Amino acid sequence: xxxxxxxxxxxxxxxxxxxxxxxxxxxxxxxxxxxxxxxxxxxxxxxxxxxxxxxxxxxxxxxxxxxxxxxxxxxxxxxxxxxxxxxxxxxxxxxxxxxxxxxxxxxxxxxxxxxx
Amino acid sequence: xxxxxxxxxxxxxxxxxxxxxxxxxxxxxxxxxxxxxxxxxxxxxxxxxxxxxxxxxxxxxxxxxxxxxxxxxxxxxxxxxxxxxxxxxxxxxxxxxxxxxxxxxxxxxxxx
Numbered sequence: 405x406x407x408x409x410x411x412x413x414x415x416x417x418x419x420x421x422x423x424x425x426x427x428x429x430x431x432x433x434x435x436x437x438x439x440x441x442x443x444x445x446x447x448x449x450x451x452x453x454x455x456x457x458x459x460x461x462x463x464x465x466x467x468x469x470x471x472x473x474x475x476x477x478x479x480x481x482x483x484x485x486x487x488x489x490x491x492x493x494x495x496x497x498x499x500x501x502x503x504x505x506x507x508x509x510x511x512x513x514x515x516x517x518x519x520x
Numbered sequence: 521x522x523x524x525x526x527x528x529x530x531x532x533x534x535x536x537x538x539x540x541x542x543x544x545x546x547x548x549x550x551x552x553x554x555x556x557x558x559x560x561x562x563x564x565x566x567x568x569x570x571x572x573x574x575x576x577x578x579x580x581x582x583x584x585x586x587x588x589x590x591x592x593x594x595x596x597x598x599x600x601x602x603x604x605x606x607x608x609x610x611x612x613x614x615x616x617x618x619x620x621x622x623x624x625x626x627x628x629x630x631x632x
Contacts, residue, residue, distance in 0.1 A: 505616030
């Protein structure tokens with residue numbers, strides 16, 4: 405059974421940076437696209453970004469393009485979301501997930517709070 | 521962008537009775553490959569979303585057979601054939617055909 409374990413998150417001031425990480429186990433990481441979603445209270449999750457198996461295919465939501473960077477380290481079964489120039493509206497619980505088109509496995513979530 | 525709508529937005533069900541949730545998309549969800557990337561998730565309070573159904577009607581491993589998905593094109597349905605207490609939570613449909621991928625607003629299910 406696949407498992408995704410997240411780390412990172414926390415409180416940051418507007419304009420600051422944070423890095424989220426996600427480590428996979430229980431499935432063949434290198435066979436899968438991986439993705440990030442976020443969710444604010446009372447709303448459905450919002451797609452943020454995905455990355456292909458080799459890292460050659462990357463997509464970002466318009467809301468984070470130019471500020472967030474997704475990357476992966478296949479040797480460590482992990483992938484990351486570098487978040488720069490954070491805004492108050494980026495405050496959310498962030499989830500990593502496998503297979504962005506179907507959302508097979510999800511991490512436990514990381515709370516990111518952007519506030520002064 | 522594809523807009524997903526769900527109805528009803530809340531549902532109160534008697535234990536053992538059936539429940540049905542409708543999901544509609546603003547664009548056809550048939551991908552160029554012929555696959556239809558319409559998925560259903562359950563999110564319990566304080567937990568991550570858990571996928572129940574993928575590509576319209578495929579039940580995930582460990583998901584009870586009282587859950588079933590159907591539909592095509594732009595209209596989809598999740599049915600719970602006999603609601604149990606553990607089924608409470610918020611159900612989301614999600615489309616993975618057109619980027620950016622998107623979720624519906626959710627249907628909150630509780631026990632009457």
